[in-house]
Amino acid sequence: MEEKGKVEKIIEIEGLKIETKKKVILDGVDLNIFRNSVNTIVGPSGSGKSTLLRSLNRLLDMEPSMDVSGDVLFEKRNIRDYDPVELRREIGLVFQKPNPFPMSIYDNVAFGLRIQGKKLKKEEMDKLVNRALEDADLYEELKGNLKQMGTSLSGGQQQRLCIARALVLRPKVLMFDEPTSALDPIAKGKIVDLIRALKQKFTVILVTHDMSLTRKVSDYTNLIYEGKFVAKGTGTEFFESEIEEVKDFLSEAD
Amino acid sequence: MKVTNKIFNFFTFLMAIVPAVALISIFAFVFQESLPLWKFSGFSFFTTYLWNPGFQYQPPHLVHGVLAPQGAQFGLDLFLLGTLSTSALAILIAFPISFLITLNVELYLPSKIKKIMVSMIELFAGIPSVVYGLWGIIVLEPILFRSVEPWMAQHLSFIPGFKGEIYSGAGLIASGIILSFMIIPIVTSVIVNSFDTVPKEVKEGLFSLGATKWEVGKYLTTRYSRASTVGGTLLGLGRALGETMAVLMVSGAIVNTLPTSFYSATNTMAAAITSLLDSALTDSTRMDLAALAALAIVLMVISLGVSIVGRKIAGRGALRGYESD
Numbered sequence: 290m291e292e293k294g295k296v297e298k299i300i301e302i303e304g305l306k307i308e309t310k311k312k313v314i315l316d317g318v319d320l321n322i323f324r325n326s327v328n329t330i331v332g333p334s335g336s337g338k339s340t341l342l343r344s345l346n347r348l349l350d351m352e353p354s355m356d357v358s359g360d361v362l363f364e365k366r367n368i369r370d371y372d373p374v375e376l377r378r379e380i381g382l383v384f385q386k387p388n389p390f391p392m393s394i395y396d397n398v399a400f401g402l403r404i405q406g407k408k409l410k411k412e413e414m415d416k417l418v419n420r421a422l423e424d425a426d427l428y429e430e431l432k433g434n435l436k437q438m439g440t441s442l443s444g445g446q447q448q449r450l451c452i453a454r455a456l457v458l459r460p461k462v463l464m465f466d467e468p469t470s471a472l473d474p475i476a477k478g479k480i481v482d483l484i485r486a487l488k489q490k491f492t493v494i495l496v497t498h499d500m501s502l503t504r505k506v507s508d509y510t511n512l513i514y515e516g517k518f519v520a521k522g523t524g525t526e527f528f529e530s531e532i533e534e535v536k537d538f539l540s541e542a543d
Numbered sequence: 544m545k546v547t548n549k550i551f552n553f554f555t556f557l558m559a560i561v562p563a564v565a566l567i568s569i570f571a572f573v574f575q576e577s578l579p580l581w582k583f584s585g586f587s588f589f590t591t592y593l594w595n596p597g598f599q600y601q602p603p604h605l606v607h608g609v610l611a612p613q614g615a616q617f618g619l620d621l622f623l624l625g626t627l628s629t630s631a632l633a634i635l636i637a638f639p640i641s642f643l644i645t646l647n648v649e650l651y652l653p654s655k656i657k658k659i660m661v662s663m664i665e666l667f668a669g670i671p672s673v674v675y676g677l678w679g680i681i682v683l684e685p686i687l688f689r690s691v692e693p694w695m696a697q698h699l700s701f702i703p704g705f706k707g708e709i710y711s712g713a714g715l716i717a718s719g720i721i722l723s724f725m726i727i728p729i730v731t732s733v734i735v736n737s738f739d740t741v742p743k744e745v746k747e748g749l750f751s752l753g754a755t756k757w758e759v760g761k762y763l764t765t766r767y768s769r770a771s772t773v774g775g776t777l778l779g780l781g782r783a784l785g786e787t788m789a790v791l792m793v794s795g796a797i798v799n800t801l802p803t804s805f806y807s808a809t810n811t812m813a814a815a816i817t818s819l820l821d822s823a824l825t826d827s828t829r830m831d832l833a834a835l836a837a838l839a840i841v842l843m844v845i846s847l848g849v850s851i852v853g854r855k856i857a858g859r860g861a862l863r864g865y866e867s868d
Contacts, residue, residue, distance in 0.1 A: 348750055353653050378753035388744035391767065401752040451748070458753065 299324040299462060299492050300345065305359035307340055307349070314340050316516040317359065322462070327484060327493045327506045332513035333538065338496040339385075341513070342464045345494070346380040347373040364461070378405075381455030385467040387447035389439035389454075394431060397439040397450055398422060401458045417457055424490070425453035426483050445476025449483065456491075463487060464494040469502055481505050500539060504528065512538055570843065577836035579609045579829065584617050588837060591618030594798050594815075596822060596831045603828045610828040617834040619841060621801060625715075625809040626842070629790060630783040632719025633726055638776055640723070641730040646760040649738045661735060668728035676792030679721045680713075684793060688712030692806050707804025713795035714808045721789045726779035733775025737768040770856050777853030784846045787813040812842040 300322035307315040314337045322328045330338050343349045344357055350373055361368045368376055378401070389397050398418045402409060409417070418435075422428040427449045431437075439450050448468060455463055465484070469477040484506045487493055497503060503510055510527035512520040512535055519534045520527065527535065580588065583606050597603075597612025604613055644664070648657050692709045700706040741763055749759045764772050795808020796818050802809055810818075816835050823831035 343747075346751060348747055351747075351750065374753045374755055377751050382747075382751040384744050384748065386744050388742070388748045390745070390748070404752070404754050404758050454752065 296323040296326060298322065299364060300494075301360075301362040301365075302345075303360045303362070305341070305344065305361060306357070307337070307344055308356050309354050313516055314355075315344075318513070318516070318518050320511060320518060320521070322492060322494055323509055324492050325488055325490075326508040327488050327495055329495045329497065329503050329507035329510045330513055331496075331498060331500065331503055331510060331538070333498065333541075336513045337516050338498075338513055339466050342382065342466050342494065342496055345462075345464065346377045346382055347371075348377070348382070378458045379460050380462045380464060381458065381460035382464045382466065383448070383451050383455055383468055386471050387444060387451050389442070389447050389450050391438065391440050393436045394422075394439045394442070394450060395435040398453050398457050401454060405458075421453040421457035424456045424487070425449045426479065426486070427453055443476070445472050445479060448472060448476070448480060452483065452487075456487075460491065462492045462494060464496070466496050467498070468495070469497070469499060477502070514538070570840075573836050573839050573843070577833050577840050579611075580617060580833035580837040582607045582609045583611050583615075583830060583833070584837075588617055588619060588834075590620070591616065592620035592624070592799070592801055593618050594621070594819075594834075596819075596826060599826060603830075609830070611830040612826060612828055615830055617837070619812065619838055621798070622810055622812040622815045622838060623841070624802070625718075625794065626784055626811040626813070626845075628715055629718040629722055629794070629809060629811055630780055632715060633722035633783045634776060634780055636719060636723035637727045637730050637779060641727055641734055641775075641779075642760075642764060644727075644731050645734045645738055645764065646756070648735055650756040650760055661732070664728050664731050664735075667724075668732075672725060672786060672789040673792070675721050675725055676789035679717055679789060679793035683717055683720060684712035686712070687717055692716065696806065704805050707806050709806045710808060711795065713793050715794075715802065715805050717793040718790045718809060718811070721793050722783045722786055725786060725789065726782050729782055730775045730779040733778060734764060734768070734772055737771030737775070738763060741767060774853045774856035777849050777856065781846050781850040781853055784849060785813055785842065787811075787817050790814045791817055812838050816842075 298321045300320075302318060302320040302322075304317045304319065305315055306313070306317045318341070320330075330341065332338050340349070340355075345361060345363075345368070347368060349355045349357060363371070363376070363380065371379075390400060392400075395418055398421050399414055402414065402417060419428060419432075422431065427446065430446065431442075439447065442450060448471075452463070452468075468484075469480050472480065481502060484493055484495065488508070493506075495502075495506065504524075507524050507527075509521070509523055511518050512527075512532075514534050520530055520532045522530060528539065530536070585607070593616050595614060595616040597615030599612055601613045603610045605611075644660075648660050652660065688709060688711055692712065695705055696707065696709060745767065746759060746763070749762060754762070790811050791814035794810055794814055796814060797808040797810050798815070798819075800808075816838055819831070819835060823835050826832065
């Protein structure tokens with residue numbers, strides 16, 4: 290919304306088509322993701338939102354039944370030219386259902402660093418883990434209890450732990466797939482504050498069908514409908530749109 | 544209606560307790576049959592490797608209140624050693640292979656080929672053990688005898704146990720290999736099944752943190768589903784411990800000689816029971832039979848123990864620690 294002309298594109302999606310043998314999920318979509326902003330993708334269930342996220346970090350490579358064509362440029366370079374492992378460290382993903390690993394809070398956050406094979410000294414590791422927990426607004430609540438099992442936390446804390454786990458790798462982009470739909474209102478409020486804070490350091494892509502969340506955090510909102518983007522706009526523009534599908538979707542979602 | 548219900552309930556109850564009753568009564572009968580041996584040998588049954596049915600043509604004598612052939616002596620050490628070493632070797636070979644099959648099937652192969660692979664593996668479990676044994680004699684033993692064991696003796700002789708004379712190819716190595724073939728399907732199917740029950744979010748969570756397929760597979764099998772991996776391996780071990788025919792055919796079925804190297808012939812408890820039974824039945828004091836029954840009791844206790852532990856661990860399942868509260 291602010292200084293629209295100056296904002297830099299970090300991801301450019303051009304003619305992205307994703308289909309299985311039975312159905313077309315995304316039908317040649319174009320979309321830009323802007324740096325240090327919250328880029329929201331809204332749409333009804335089954336409209337291809339989550340599939341789009343999974344194509345951006347190439348998680349879809351794991352599903353051979355999905356046929357992906359078109360181009361996605363991340364920092365001007367086609368994601369196909371990245372090593373998928375490298376790409377996923379640059380573009381983190383937080384899932385709808387919190388999925389901490391059955392290990393301590395500390396180990397959960399340190400996991401991504403450890404599998405990188407970097408031999409970090411204990412103090413360095415501690416520093417990185419603590420910083421990620423701070424960024425996920427979890428450090429104050431949990432400091433001193435980092436040996437506790439990650440799975441023993443409340444739903445909201447688990448979700449922020451998963452965010453910390455992604456943040457420890459210092460990704461450039463952090464994608465959220467319906468991050469609040471499994472959470473109670475208080476836990477949801479914390480995630481809202483967190484997403485707002487995160488965009489100072491990271492680029493956020495948020496997939497949701499929760500319009501109150503969108504209103505609160507979104508800088509750029511994009512409505513996807515039957516595999517196509519039918520409306521795009523900055524936070525306020527979008528909600529005042531005269532486009533039929535937007536009106537329909539807003540009236541149904543609210 | 545009420546009467547038919549009662550009859551039905553009674554019969555289902557009867558059928559339900561059959562396995563438990565059968566297990567207990569088998570154990571009881573075998574144990575009873577073994578009683579004279581415990582009186583005759585006492586603790587020495589566990590401390591010697593010598594197995595001698597005694598002189599059948601001389602009059603039996605009374606020892607500790609029981610009749611036994613003269614010169615009879617029974618110890619399980621050789622068979623116990625053979626059972627444990629062949630099974631351990633089988634697990635050492637089977638586990639890494641099962642692990643790699645699982646990784647391939649779950650993470651590398653397209654789902655169509657996965658289905659074919661999984662049913663092939665299950666098919667393997669159905670091959671009768673005598674077929675494995677025959678294959679062992681015809682194919683495996685000559686290869687071991689002519690190529691593999693001479694090579695090992697030449698190049699690995701600096702490792703204890705690898706230096707020694709090569710006899711026939713039959714023995715510990717052949718038995719371990721054959722047993723590993725027989726348990727790979729069991730171990731693999733348990734690990735594959737547990738892999739399938741790992742929630743998609745966990746797999747995707749690992750990948751989205753930049754884990755490679757190898758790292759995901761290693762983490763899921765050794766940490767996340769460790770219970771199933773250990774459980775499946777123990778189930779396989781249970782099978783290996785009790786396997787009889789195939790091992791009898793390729794072990795060399797030796798008695799009264801302790802192995803001196805990995806190339807030596809060996810014998811297992813299960814194989815010994817089968818091969819020594821014929822002559823034991825001719826012993827009028829039934830002491831020979833009692834000794835084999837004692838061997839059977841020990842084998843039963845070991846394999847039951849392993850199976851129970853295996854089932855318990857496997858049953859804890861892949862979701863351990865994943866509860867959200």
